[in-house]
Amino acid sequence: xxxxxxxxxxxxxxxxxxxxxxxxxxxxxxxxxxxxxxxxxxxxxxxxxxxxxxxxxxxxxxxxxxxxxxxxxxxx
Amino acid sequence: xxxxxxxxxxxxxxxxxxxxxxxxxxxxxxxxxxxxxxxxxxxxxxxxxxxxxxxxxxxxxxxxxxxxxxxxxxxx
Amino acid sequence: xxxxxxxxxxxxxxxxxxxxxxxxxxxxxxxxxxxxxxxxxxxxxxxxxxxxxxxxxxxxxxxxxxxxxxxxxxxx
Amino acid sequence: xxxxxxxxxxxxxxxxxxxxxxxxxxxxxxxxxxxxxxxxxxxxxxxxxxxxxxxxxxxxxxxxxxxxxxxxxxxx
Amino acid sequence: xxxxxxxxxxxxxxxxxxxxxxxxxxxxxxxxxxxxxxxxxxxxxxxxxxxxxxxxxxxxxxxxxxxxxxxxxxxx
Amino acid sequence: xxxxxxxxxxxxxxxxxxxxxxxxxxxxxxxxxxxxxxxxxxxxxxxxxxxxxxxxxxxxxxxxxxxxxxxxxxxx
Amino acid sequence: xxxxxxxxxxxxxxxxxxxxxxxxxxxxxxxxxxxxxxxxxxxxxxxxxxxxxxxxxxxxxxxxxxxxxxxxxxxx
Amino acid sequence: xxxxxxxxxxxxxxxxxxxxxxxxxxxxxxxxxxxxxxxxxxxxxxxxxxxxxxxxxxxxxxxxxxxxxxxxxxxx
Amino acid sequence: xxxxxxxxxxxxxxxxxxxxxxxxxxxxxxxxxxxxxxxxxxxxxxxxxxxxxxxxxxxxxxxxxxxxxxxxxxxx
Amino acid sequence: xxxxxxxxxxxxxxxxxxxxxxxxxxxxxxxxxxxxxxxxxxxxxxxxxxxxxxxxxxxxxxxxxxxxxxxxxxxx
Amino acid sequence: xxxxxxxxxxxxxxxxxxxxxxxxxxxxxxxxxxxxxxxxxxxxxxxxxxxxxxxxxxxxxxxxxxxxxxxxxxxx
Amino acid sequence: xxxxxxxxxxxxxxxxxxxxxxxxxxxxxxxxxxxxxxxxxxxxxxxxxxxxxxxxxxxxxxxxxxxxxxxxxxxx
Numbered sequence: 047x048x049x050x051x052x053x054x055x056x057x058x059x060x061x062x063x064x065x066x067x068x069x070x071x072x073x074x075x076x077x078x079x080x081x082x083x084x085x086x087x088x089x090x091x092x093x094x095x096x097x098x099x100x101x102x103x104x105x106x107x108x109x110x111x112x113x114x115x116x117x118x119x120x121x122x
Numbered sequence: 123x124x125x126x127x128x129x130x131x132x133x134x135x136x137x138x139x140x141x142x143x144x145x146x147x148x149x150x151x152x153x154x155x156x157x158x159x160x161x162x163x164x165x166x167x168x169x170x171x172x173x174x175x176x177x178x179x180x181x182x183x184x185x186x187x188x189x190x191x192x193x194x195x196x197x198x
Numbered sequence: 199x200x201x202x203x204x205x206x207x208x209x210x211x212x213x214x215x216x217x218x219x220x221x222x223x224x225x226x227x228x229x230x231x232x233x234x235x236x237x238x239x240x241x242x243x244x245x246x247x248x249x250x251x252x253x254x255x256x257x258x259x260x261x262x263x264x265x266x267x268x269x270x271x272x273x274x
Numbered sequence: 275x276x277x278x279x280x281x282x283x284x285x286x287x288x289x290x291x292x293x294x295x296x297x298x299x300x301x302x303x304x305x306x307x308x309x310x311x312x313x314x315x316x317x318x319x320x321x322x323x324x325x326x327x328x329x330x331x332x333x334x335x336x337x338x339x340x341x342x343x344x345x346x347x348x349x350x
Numbered sequence: 351x352x353x354x355x356x357x358x359x360x361x362x363x364x365x366x367x368x369x370x371x372x373x374x375x376x377x378x379x380x381x382x383x384x385x386x387x388x389x390x391x392x393x394x395x396x397x398x399x400x401x402x403x404x405x406x407x408x409x410x411x412x413x414x415x416x417x418x419x420x421x422x423x424x425x426x
Numbered sequence: 427x428x429x430x431x432x433x434x435x436x437x438x439x440x441x442x443x444x445x446x447x448x449x450x451x452x453x454x455x456x457x458x459x460x461x462x463x464x465x466x467x468x469x470x471x472x473x474x475x476x477x478x479x480x481x482x483x484x485x486x487x488x489x490x491x492x493x494x495x496x497x498x499x500x501x502x
Numbered sequence: 503x504x505x506x507x508x509x510x511x512x513x514x515x516x517x518x519x520x521x522x523x524x525x526x527x528x529x530x531x532x533x534x535x536x537x538x539x540x541x542x543x544x545x546x547x548x549x550x551x552x553x554x555x556x557x558x559x560x561x562x563x564x565x566x567x568x569x570x571x572x573x574x575x576x577x578x
Numbered sequence: 579x580x581x582x583x584x585x586x587x588x589x590x591x592x593x594x595x596x597x598x599x600x601x602x603x604x605x606x607x608x609x610x611x612x613x614x615x616x617x618x619x620x621x622x623x624x625x626x627x628x629x630x631x632x633x634x635x636x637x638x639x640x641x642x643x644x645x646x647x648x649x650x651x652x653x654x
Numbered sequence: 655x656x657x658x659x660x661x662x663x664x665x666x667x668x669x670x671x672x673x674x675x676x677x678x679x680x681x682x683x684x685x686x687x688x689x690x691x692x693x694x695x696x697x698x699x700x701x702x703x704x705x706x707x708x709x710x711x712x713x714x715x716x717x718x719x720x721x722x723x724x725x726x727x728x729x730x
Numbered sequence: 731x732x733x734x735x736x737x738x739x740x741x742x743x744x745x746x747x748x749x750x751x752x753x754x755x756x757x758x759x760x761x762x763x764x765x766x767x768x769x770x771x772x773x774x775x776x777x778x779x780x781x782x783x784x785x786x787x788x789x790x791x792x793x794x795x796x797x798x799x800x801x802x803x804x805x806x
Numbered sequence: 807x808x809x810x811x812x813x814x815x816x817x818x819x820x821x822x823x824x825x826x827x828x829x830x831x832x833x834x835x836x837x838x839x840x841x842x843x844x845x846x847x848x849x850x851x852x853x854x855x856x857x858x859x860x861x862x863x864x865x866x867x868x869x870x871x872x873x874x875x876x877x878x879x880x881x882x
Numbered sequence: 883x884x885x886x887x888x889x890x891x892x893x894x895x896x897x898x899x900x901x902x903x904x905x906x907x908x909x910x911x912x913x914x915x916x917x918x919x920x921x922x923x924x925x926x927x928x929x930x931x932x933x934x935x936x937x938x939x940x941x942x943x944x945x946x947x948x949x950x951x952x953x954x955x956x957x958x
C-alpha cells in the first residue's frame with residue numbers, strides 16, 4: 047500500500063461493555079481468514095482502521111460501536 | 123486492485139439479532155457465485171467492505187444493518 | 199473495469215418482504231439482457247453494487263429498498 | 275465508454291403502480307430512437323442507470339419515480 | 351463527446367399533465383434549430399439529459415418539471 | 427468547445443406567463459450581439475444552458491425563472 | 503479564454519423595475535472602461551455571466567438582482 | 579492572468595445609498611496604489627471582481643455591500 | 655505569485671466606525687515588518703485580500719470586521 | 731510516508747478521567763503488535779494522529795474520546 | 807513556499823481586550839523558537855495566517871479569538 | 883515536508899485555565915519521544931499545528947481545547 051494514504055483512512059471506534067470482547071480482523075483477498083485477534087476488557091476502547099490486510103472486522107461480546115454510518119450497540 | 127484505495131472504501135455494519143446469521147459474499151464479474159460465507163451468532167457485529175472479489179452481499183437471519191443509505195432491520 | 203474503482207461504488211439495499219423475491223441483473227451495453235438472477239426469501243437482505251456487467255436491476259416480489267434517492271417499498 | 279466510470283453513475287428508481295408499465299430507453303446521439311423496452315408489472319421495481327447508449331428514458335403507465343431531483347408519481 | 355462523461359450528467363424529469371405534451375430538443379452550436387421532438391401523453395414521464403447535440407429544451411403543453419433548481423409546473 | 431464539458435453545465439428554466447415571451451441569446455466575446463431569439467407562448471417552458479456562443483440571455487414578456495440563485499418572476 | 507470553462511461560470515440575474523435600466527459592462531485589465539451597454543425596459547430580465555472581457559458590471563435604474571451572495575434591490 | 583480562471587472568480591455587490599459613492603481599486607503587488615476609481619450615484623449597483631490588478635477595494639460614501647461573509651452597510 | 659490564483663483568494667471586510675482607522679499590512683517572510691498602511695474615515699469600508707506580500711493585518715481604531723470565521727467589532 | 735500529507739491527517743482527542751490511562755499504539759502491517767505506550771494521568775489530554783506506524787489505538791482506563799464519529803466515554 | 811498557495815491559507819482573528827496583548831510566532835521545524843512578537847493595545851485587531859515560518863502562535867493578555875473551530879476568549 | 887502544504891494544515895487551540903499548563907510535542911516516526919515542551923500561564927492561548935516533527939500532543943494542567951471534533955475541557 048502506498049504510504050501516503052494509509053494514515054488518513056477512516057476508522058471505527060469500539061468500546062467494550064464487558065470483559066473478553068474479541069475483535070477479529072479478516073484478511074482481504076481471495077480467501078477470507080482470521081489474521082489478527084484483539085481482546086478488550088470492560089471499558090477498554092479500540093480505534094481501528096481498515097488496512098491493506100483487513101477488509102472485514104468481526105466483534106464478539108457486548109460492545110458499542112461508533113462508525114461512519116452511526117452508532118450501534120449489541121447490549122440493547 | 124490498486125493497494126492505495128482498498129483500505130479506504132465504504133463499509134456496511136451488520137449486527138446479528140439471532141444465532142446463525144449468514145453473510146454471503148457474491149463474486150464480482152461475469153459470473154455471480156458464492157465465494158465466502160461468514161456466520162454470526164446473536165449480538166456479534168461484522169463490519170465489511172466491498173472488495174475486488176465481492177460486489178454483492180446476501181444476509182440470512184435476523185439482523186440490523188447500518189449502511190450509507192440508512193438503517194434497516196429484518197426483525198421488525 | 200479498472201480494479202481501483204470497483205470496490206468503492208454505490209450500492210442499493212434490498213430487503214425481501216416475502217418469499218421468492220427475485221433480483222434480476224440486466225446487462226450493460228447495446229443489448230439489455232438478463233445475466234443474473236438472485237432469489238431472496240422473506241427477511242433476507244441483499245446489498246448489491248452496479249458493476250461493469252450490470253446497468254439495471256429489476257425486482258419482483260414484495261421488497262423494501264434503500265437507495266441514494268431514498269426508501270421505497272412495493273408493499274404499501 | 276471508459277469502464278472505470280460506468281458502474282458508479284447515478285440511477286433512477288421506478289416502481290410500477292399497475293401492470294404493463296413500459297420503460298423505454300432512447301438512444302444517445304444525433305438520432306433519438308427507441309433502443310430498449312422493459313415491461314414492469316404492478317409492484318415491480320426497476321433501478322436503471324443512464325448509459326452510453328441511453329440519454330433519455332420514457333415511462334408509460336402509472337409509476338412512482340425516485341430521482342436526484344425528488345420523487346414524482348403520475349398516479350396522483 | 352468523450353464517452354466517459356456522457357452517462358453521468360444531470361437530467362430533468364418531465365411529467366405530462368395532458369395528452370400531446372411536446373418536448374423539443376434544440377441544437378447546440380452556432381445555429382439553434384429543432385433536432386428532435388418527443389410527444390408525451392397524459393401521465394407519461396420523460397427523464398432527459400442534455401447531450402452534445404442538445405443545449406436547450408422547449409416544452410409545450412401542460413407538464414410538471416423536476417430540475418436542479420426545483421419544481422415547476424405550467425398547470426398552476 | 428471541448429465536448430466533454432458542454433452537456434453538463436448549469437441551466438436556467440423559463441416559464442412563459444403570457445404569449446410572445448422572447449428569449450434572446452447574446453453573443454459571447456468582444457462584441458455583444460443578438461445571435462438567437464426564441465419565442466414562447468403562455469405556459470411553454472424552456473430549459474437553456476449557457477454555451478460557448480451565449481454569455482447573456484435577455485427575457486422580454488411575463489415569465490417565471492428558476493436559477494441557481496433562486497426564483498424570480500416579472501409578473502409580480 | 504479556454505472554451506471549456508466559459509459556458510459554466512456563475513451568472514447574475516437582473517430584473518428591471520422601470521424602463522431604461524442600463525447594464526454597463528466594464529473592461530477587465532489595466533484600464534477599466536465601458537465596453538458594452540444593455541438597456542432593459544420594465545419587467546425585462548437579463549442573466550449575464552462575467553466573461554474574459556468583463557470584470558465589473560454597473561447597473562443604473564431601479565432593478566432587482568439575484569446573486570451568489572443573495573438578493574438586492576435598489577427600489578426599496 | 580490565465581484566461582481560464584478570471585471570469586469565474588468571486589465578486590462583491592455594492593449598492594450606493596447616496597450620490598457620489600466612490601469605489602477605489604488598489605493595486606496588487608509591492609506597492610499599493612489607487613489604480614481605478616468608479617463613482618456611483620444613489621441606487622446604482624456595482625458588481626465587481628477582484629482581478630490581477632486589484633487586491634483591495636475602498637468604498638467611500640453610504641453604501642450597502644453583499645459579500646461572501648455577509649452583508650454590511652455603513653448607513654446604519 | 656502565479657497570476658491564476660491571486661484574484662480568487664479570500665478577503666476580509668473592514669468598516670471604520672470612527673475617523674482615522676488604520677489598516678496595516680505586515681510583510682510575509684522571515685521578517686515581519688509594516689509594508690503598507692491605509693487610513694479609513696468613519697463609514698469607509700475596505701475589502702482586502704491577503705497577498706504574497708502580506709500575511710498579517712493589524713487594525714487600529716474602532717471598526718467592524720466580516721471574516722470567514724464570523725463578525726467581530728472592537729466598538730462593543 | 732510522503733512528508734506532504736502526514737501533518738494534515740485526522741486526529742483523535744483523549745481526555746483521561748483517572749490516573750494511569752494507557753494509550754497503546756498498535757503496529758500497521760502484517761503483524762499487529764504494540765509499538766508505543768503512553769500514560770496519562772487524570773485530566774491530561776492527548777491529541778494523536780494515526781501514522782504510518784500505527785493503524786490501531788487501544789485505550790485502557792477511564793477516558794473521554796472526541797473522534798470523527800462523535801464522542802464516547804467509558805466512564806458512563 | 808510556493809507563492810501560489812500562501813495568500814489563500816486560513817487565518818485567525820485576534821482582538822485585544824487590554825493593552826499589551828502579545829502575539830508570539832513560534833518557528834516551524836525541528837526547533838521551536840520565538841521568531842516574531844507583535845504587541846496589540848486594547849481594541850486593536852490582528853488577522854494572521856500561519857506561514858512557512860510559523861507553526862504555532864502564543865497569545866498573552868486578555869483577548870478574543872475567532873478561529874476555524876469557533877470563538878474563544880480568555881477574559882471570561 | 884513540501885513547503886506548499888505546511889502553512890495550511892489544521893490546528894488546535896489551547897487555552898490555559900491555570901498557571902503551568904504544559905504542552906508537549908511528541909515526535910512522529912518509529913520512536914515516539916518528547917521533542918518540544920511549551921509552558922502556558924493562566925489565560926494564555928496557544929494555537930498549534932501538527933507538523934512533520936509532531937504527530938501527537940500531550941496537555942498537562944487545566945485547559946480548554948478547541949478542535950475539529952469539538953471542544954473539551956479538563957476543568958469540568
